[in-house]
Amino acid sequence: MDREKQSLSHQDKLHFGLPGVKSDTIESQTIQILCENLSVGTLEEQRAAAGELRLLAKRNADNRISIAEAGAIPLLVNILSTPDGRTQEHAVTALLNLSIYENNKGAIVMAGAIAPIVEVLKNGSMEARENAAATLFSLSVVDENKITIGASGAIPALVGLLREGSQRGKKDAATALFNLTIYQGNKARAVRAGVVAPLMQLLVDPSAGMVDEALAILAILASHQEGKIAIGNAEAIPILVDIIRTGSPRNRENAAAVLLALCTNDPQNLIVFKDLGALEPLTDLAQKGTARAKRKAVSLLEHMNRPEQGPSSHGDQRSSSCGCIIYLFES
DSSP: OOOSSSSGGGGOOOOOOTTTTHHHHHHHHHHHHHHHHHHHHHHHHHHHHHHHHHHHHHHHHHHHHHHHHHTTTHHHHHHHOOOOOHHHHHHHHHHHHHHHHHHHHHHHHHHHHHHHHHHHHHHHHHHHHHHHHHHHHHTTTHHHHHHHHEEEEEEHHHHHHHHHHHHHHHHHHHHHHHTTTTSSSHHHHHHTTTTTHHHHHHTTOGGSSSHHHHHHHHHHHHSSSSOOOOOOOOOOHHHHHHHHHHHHHHHHHHHHHHHHHHHTTOOHHHHHHHTTOOOHHHHHHHHHHOOOOHHHHHHHHHHHSSSSSOOHHHHHHHHHHHHHHHHHOOO
């Protein structure tokens, strides 16, 4: 995971090297010195130590293990609250790089990192906020961390970054939000934090390059009642129908999943959907889409052909017609 956007400045670098000494010994000694500087050094020494650990942790898995074993994780967590912006950037990015190693994820959480990382996400520089979001995503790979992070106030901060961040910041925020909202309890948190509006904005702005991410999150949120209501209120149906017509295979699949959630047990949404001329693109999707897209499209076609009122001879004919369509699609 390459999170380095720029090289360290000259004053941020530390140089170690002794002729005739094995490189792994040098790095072990280096890490010990860096940890000492994090613990008791001046602000400049802390900044330089955090920057060097950031680079060492990026380099390879052995370094990530050695740095953690040297006790650097709680020291890096402690300096996340520093008022020095560059030191904070180094510290949160070092934790991000350390979190790539699976066993370090638990150590980072146990060191109390989530709350200060969320503070960085809220108030840090744009680079620090981006890397804080990426760190939360990395930690949220562990299911129990999804719960902890969701309860920490991270989701509104991630929605803020999604709304106002740089291009990379928006992608980092979206990735973290996608992972966090897999947990049912975080879906409502995201909806209440206002995530639907920036997601809809990303859907109608292809130049942002985030249609995939926005649709994937909406597909998760649509499975929750509050999410379904918020997406419906955002007048998403016309946009989703257009995506079914012209989108990529994965985007058509996710658009169909959202539409199915919106139209199930909601006659008003179903009427809007029908009036947009969705039958033709939906039929095409049921024939040519991905396996999941075909299932969603067939279910939507069932809803479209289902009688809206009680059974009648006309309704029976419509149901029979639907059954024939489904049979053809599945053959």
